[in-house]
Amino acid sequence: xxxxxxxxHGSHPCATVERALELxxxxxxxAELPPAAHFPVQKLLFGRRTVPxxxxxxxERLSGSREILRRLDELVPSPALLPADPAAxxxxxxxxxxxxxxxxxxxxxVLWCALDRLPTAIPSFQEHSRLxxxxxxxxxxxxxxxxxxxxxxxxxxxxxxxDLQDLPRHLDRIxxxxxxxxxxxPTVNAADLQIAATLRLLMTMEDLDGPLRARPAGTLxxxxxxxxxxxxxxxxxxxxxxxxxxx
Ligand SMILES: N[C@@H](CCC(=O)N[C@@H](CS)C(=O)NCC(=O)O)C(=O)O
Numbered sequence: 001x002x003x004x005x006x007x008x009h010g011s012h013p014c015a016t017v018e019r020a021l022e023l024x025x026x027x028x029x030x031a032e033l034p035p036a037a038h039f040p041v042q043k044l045l046f047g048r049r050t051v052p053x054x055x056x057x058x059x060e061r062l063s064g065s066r067e068i069l070r071r072l073d074e075l076v077p078s079p080a081l082l083p084a085d086p087a088a089x090x091x092x093x094x095x096x097x098x099x100x101x102x103x104x105x106x107x108x109x110v111l112w113c114a115l116d117r118l119p120t121a122i123p124s125f126q127e128h129s130r131l132x133x134x135x136x137x138x139x140x141x142x143x144x145x146x147x148x149x150x151x152x153x154x155x156x157x158x159x160x161x162x163d164l165q166d167l168p169r170h171l172d173r174i175x176x177x178x179x180x181x182x183x184x185x186p187t188v189n190a191a192d193l194q195i196a197a198t199l200r201l202l203m204t205m206e207d208l209d210g211p212l213r214a215r216p217a218g219t220l221x222x223x224x225x226x227x228x229x230x231x232x233x234x235x236x237x238x239x240x241x242x243x244x245x246x247x
Pocket of ligand 1: 008011013049064108
């Protein structure tokens, strides 16, 4: 039986793991859960309420993007997601940890705020969703989902404004890693997967896409994740929120 990857469609850490499975050629099927409704299901199945989670052939259960990638490297060593050289490996692990702990939550906070401000964009994020939910039902559920996700992810207006203010600093850090070879090498590593997924999610928002595309960081995101559902048209955020990014 192939491995089963538990996801919410469009979740960036889920995309990180799905791409790692693809790179390693690991046979898997995807179990898609509805956003927010996945909390209790995941808690029950994996003891932790987040996606991604993976059930391996044989029954082993793993939860968390970094934990899953470590195990995939043990199971299928090639292509390796971490460099063999110890110093380079430490650098990639540090960048990956930052990508999960600092950058990943920015993606969630900013996206849920944008979707709350422009809910007409929501169907574009479901284009390749495999959930058997009738199209007529989806719009009835989305206001509650957006409200829950904003609360769970502490996606306040003030917080998102601060996130957008800080984004150029984050991009400087990522561009630095691209320059010193921690990211963006000939083979995709674990930090590329973690960081590029959040950048690619941010690029679904037209307000952010231009400034990101102009950076090496944006090029990395498009290289690792050429395709991604979702488009939030320009104008989701007030101009004052975007000043630092446009400077
Ligand atoms: N940082 C962890 C958690 C990922 C995470 O927070 N996933 C979100 C979806 S993008 C989620 O399931 N959130 C539910 C919650 O916070 O309870 C990882 O990389 O696996």
